[in-house]
Amino acid sequence: MNQPMYELKNVAVDLSNAAGTRRILEDVSMTVMPNEVVGIVGRSGTGKTTLMRALGGLTPITEGSLTLQGKAVTGPADGVVTVFQDYGNALLPWRTVAKNVALPLEGKVARSELRDRVSTAIEMVQLKGRENDYLSSLSGGMQQRVQIARALVLNPRVVLMDEPFGALDALTKASLQDVLLGLHEQNQATIIFITHDLEEAIYLSDRTFVISGNVSSGQPGHLSMEVPVALPRPRNQLTTREMPEYIALRHRLAEAIDLVPA
Numbered sequence: 001m002n003q004p005m006y007e008l009k010n011v012a013v014d015l016s017n018a019a020g021t022r023r024i025l026e027d028v029s030m031t032v033m034p035n036e037v038v039g040i041v042g043r044s045g046t047g048k049t050t051l052m053r054a055l056g057g058l059t060p061i062t063e064g065s066l067t068l069q070g071k072a073v074t075g076p077a078d079g080v081v082t083v084f085q086d087y088g089n090a091l092l093p094w095r096t097v098a099k100n101v102a103l104p105l106e107g108k109v110a111r112s113e114l115r116d117r118v119s120t121a122i123e124m125v126q127l128k129g130r131e132n133d134y135l136s137s138l139s140g141g142m143q144q145r146v147q148i149a150r151a152l153v154l155n156p157r158v159v160l161m162d163e164p165f166g167a168l169d170a171l172t173k174a175s176l177q178d179v180l181l182g183l184h185e186q187n188q189a190t191i192i193f194i195t196h197d198l199e200e201a202i203y204l205s206d207r208t209f210v211i212s213g214n215v216s217s218g219q220p221g222h223l224s225m226e227v228p229v230a231l232p233r234p235r236n237q238l239t240t241r242e243m244p245e246y247i248a249l250r251h252r253l254a255e256a257i258d259l260v261p262a
C-alpha cells in the first residue's frame with residue numbers, strides 16, 4: 001500500500017490569547033493519500049483555519065500525532081504550499097504578475113529555470129499575456145489565480161487552500177474550480193481545501209470531511225463525518241451537478257451541517 005501523505009491521529013490543538021488557553025480542535029483523526037483531493041466543510045469558528053495551519057506546520061499540535069509522509073510535522077515542510085483566502089494581503093501589489101509568481105523561487109534556481117517555471121505556472125492558470133501587468137491592475141479573480149500560480153511554481157507535493165475562492169463571484173469561482181481540477185490532473189499534487197460551500201466541496205473532492213463544534217461555548221472542533229465522493233472525473237459544471245449522486249451528497253452534507261433546522 002502507498003504511504004499516506006498525511007496521517008493525523010487524535011490530534012488536539014490548544015491556542016492561547018489574553019483571555020487564556022482554549023481547546024480549538026479535539027480528537028481529529030484522518031488519513032490523506034497522495035494525489036487525493038480532500039475538502040473540509042464546517043461552520044464559522046469550528047477550527048478549519050486552525051487545522052489548515054497545523055497541516056502546514058504553522059501551528060503546533062498539542063496532543064496526538066501528525067505526520068507528513070511518515071515524518072512528524074514540526075514546522076513548514078518543503079513542498080507544502082498554502083493558498084490563503086485573502087489574496088490581497090498575500091501578494092505584492094507593486095510587483096508584476098511574473099515577479100509575484102517568481103517570488104518563492106528567486107535566488108534559489110538559475111535564471112533560465114526561473115523564467116521557464118514562472119511562464120509554465122502563469123500558463124497553467126491562464127494568465128498568459130498578463131505577465132508584465134501590475135497586480136493592482138488585475139481583477140480579484142485574476143489576483144487569486146496569481147496566488148495559485150505562485151504556489152504551483154514550487155511544484156508542490158501538497159497544496160493547502162483555505163477558502164481559496166470564498167471571496168469571488170459565482171462565475172469566476174466556477175472557472176477557478178475547473179482550473180484547479182485541470183491542474184490536479186496534470187500535477188498529481190495532493191490538495192486539501194477548506195470551504196463554506198458544500199457544493200464546492202462535492203464538486204472538487206474525492207472525500208469531504210465535516211468539521212463541527214462550537215469553540216466559543218467550550219465544544220472544540222472535531223470531524224463529525226467523512227463523505228466519500230465517488231463522482232466520475234473529469235467533472236463538469238453542468239453534468240456533474242445534475243447527477244443524482246451529487247444531489248444526494250449535497251443533501252447529506254446539508255443535514256450534517258444543520259443547514260435546515262429540524
Ligand SMILES: Nc1ncnc2c1ncn2[C@@H]1O[C@H](COP(=O)(O)OP(=O)(O)OP(=O)(O)O)[C@@H](O)[C@H]1O
Pocket residue numbers: 015016017022024042043044045046047048049050051215216
Ligand atoms: N490565537 C488564538 N487564541 C485563542 N483562540 C483562537 C486563536 N486563533 C483562533 N482562535 C479561536 O479558535 C476558533 C476557531 O478559529 P478558526 O479560525 O480555526 O475557525 P474557522 O473554522 O476557520 O472559522 P471561519 O470559517 O470563520 O474562517 C475561533 O473561536 C477562534 O476565535
Ligand SMILES: [Mg+2]
Pocket residue numbers: 048049050
Ligand atoms: Mg477560517
